[in-house]
Amino acid sequence: MAMNLKELSRSLGLSQTTVSRALNGYPEVAEATRQRVMQAAAVHNYRPNARAKGLATGRTMAVGHVIPVASQHEMVNPIFSDFIAGAGETYMRHGYDMVLSVVPDAREEAAYRELAMKGSVDGIIVHGPRAVDPRIALLQEIGLPFVVHGRASGAQTDYNWIDVNNRRAFQRATEFLLDLGHRRIALVNGLVSMDFAARRLRGYTDALTSRGVTPDPALIYSDEMTEAYGFGAAREVLALAQPATAFLVSSMIAALGIRRAIEEAGLRMGRDISVITYDDDLSYLRNGGEVPTFTATRSSVRQAGRLCADRLIDLVQNPGQPARRHLLEAELTVGASTGPAPAGVNRVVT
Amino acid sequence: MAMNLKELSRSLGLSQTTVSRALNGYPEVAEATRQRVMQAAAVHNYRPNARAKGLATGRTMAVGHVIPVASQHEMVNPIFSDFIAGAGETYMRHGYDMVLSVVPDAREEAAYRELAMKGSVDGIIVHGPRAVDPRIALLQEIGLPFVVHGRASGAQTDYNWIDVNNRRAFQRATEFLLDLGHRRIALVNGLVSMDFAARRLRGYTDALTSRGVTPDPALIYSDEMTEAYGFGAAREVLALAQPATAFLVSSMIAALGIRRAIEEAGLRMGRDISVITYDDDLSYLRNGGEVPTFTATRSSVRQAGRLCADRLIDLVQNPGQPARRHLLEAELTVGASTGPAPAGVNRVVT
DNA sequence: TAGGTGATTCAAAGCGCTTTGGCATGCGAT
């Protein structure tokens, strides 16, 4: 069905060598010949067989993504769609394929090994690093180029990563709330086993303690970031004897749940209760409007996808580079969900 | 770096033939030998090179997904994460890889051609079919097995698809609202160029007209299903001289926007305004609780992913089957978002 | 005129695997 090099070259009366060279832009081919070859290739809709090419060159022109599915809740992180969209653009531009492995997080190690040994990819993007994550040591041992989206704090060695400054983002957000007079600030975080969540927690507690506020464990939540989780956490916090006056949330989706709980309690977000959320700038969940609905620390995960892909391709094409780290700053945009702490409640004891 | 067949067989003092056969479970190998080979393979962590294997067998053990990115809004459908998770499970179980192409929807045709000619996949899953969609003719011409998630009404020929009965789902939902006394029911639909949205529209209008209610164009919206879109549409509808008393929505995310608009208008969902949404049962957006938040017609997109993958693998392994269609029924579950039409408003003229 | 040079082209090897078509060996049957 598909035309191959042999047929193509025979139909042109040329050797496979020459045709191959012509198509791949080598100089030792007469310009006239090259034109003829190109033309014929276009006419026959010829595309070199990727596998054969890979075998011959040792390059697969493909990169792997291992998507872990949280075995607990069977949850797959919704930011992947956008990350993948960003990375995909880059791959397309460079002619790379993207191969995905969806794996229950328990079997993740095996998945990497598999990808590497089967030789089906030239490099790997690592998603969702844990605070201490065996994968990066594993990948270094395997010797396949890789880029981590995020960081693993516990790692001993250098490696390539691209991450948002989560600590700083949450520190600033907390300070912003403190400046508005809030003292009881709830943190509705992701799973703290995740590196990003651990850093956000750090930023939050740092900001609090440096202002003399002792973090209250009753206000700190940590779980998979679903709408229901946000709702449940907020409902609990609002029912406390000393409820929070503000929420710091790790994702837009959880924030929607929190807003729901706030309104269900007959309160109004932005007036009675303040909310700051982390915003991945997902395409289907834009925090838009002239005045954004949520005050948020934002960093586009799609852009992160692009950056990771760019870096990885660079790494594949120019091996042996020293590891490079790339820290993105999230921007804090003020929306309609924050306001001064209501007077009379949680007055600061001076 | 990676051990290969040649080395492995030499280290065993056997021919490549025998080792290959032993590993692939052929009978003409002494049981003792097979054990020895298996052991050695395990020890050396040997995995046959996928490309070489593919070249030799003509099978790639990979299937392609072409993910279109709506060029208008740069939007990538959030249901993909879950669909992919479902399909991924199946692929994993059968040892297939999944290769993704993220493409601006304009270049989609080229992407399919590419995948096929490069010979990098054994089959393809088609996402987001339009009401009239040139892709299925294209794929039939190409001759690669494919399964469509959804349907393309305009298609002339038979092909394999798996779809939800969108017309019926929306017809039932509309009837449910009519039974509650609602007469002004807004439809906040996806892009009607999409097949699923066209069918939903049909179900909605069928139900209305068969009850003698004339569909009001002012109540029918159609766009990419974002939270902001839901919000905007609902806000407009509620500001009409004769506002709707109920909404029928094509996605949970848009429904969240609608709820926001309802509450912003000082109304309460489920009492003042009823909402029924289509629910893809996304892992991070469960419509949970003892009483679900939303009354919804639900069908798991993850399950659809599994089914599509299963079907495609079957198709790849047993070619030449007649096309098979698979229509899933969505279930209507009653939640807290619906109630009788408020009296005094839009009273039915009898 | 012999030898050197640059420009083109080609035959063949090799990437790592499967698979075809033998080739031994042992054993019961003739």
Next chain:
DNA sequence: ATCGCATGCCAAAGCGCTTTGAATCACCTA
């Protein structure tokens, strides 16, 4: 002693491509 037939193993070809090393030719140079 011979034939037939499993049984177990192997050498080599082939999948579609790249790449090495050489060949051919025209054209100069000494």
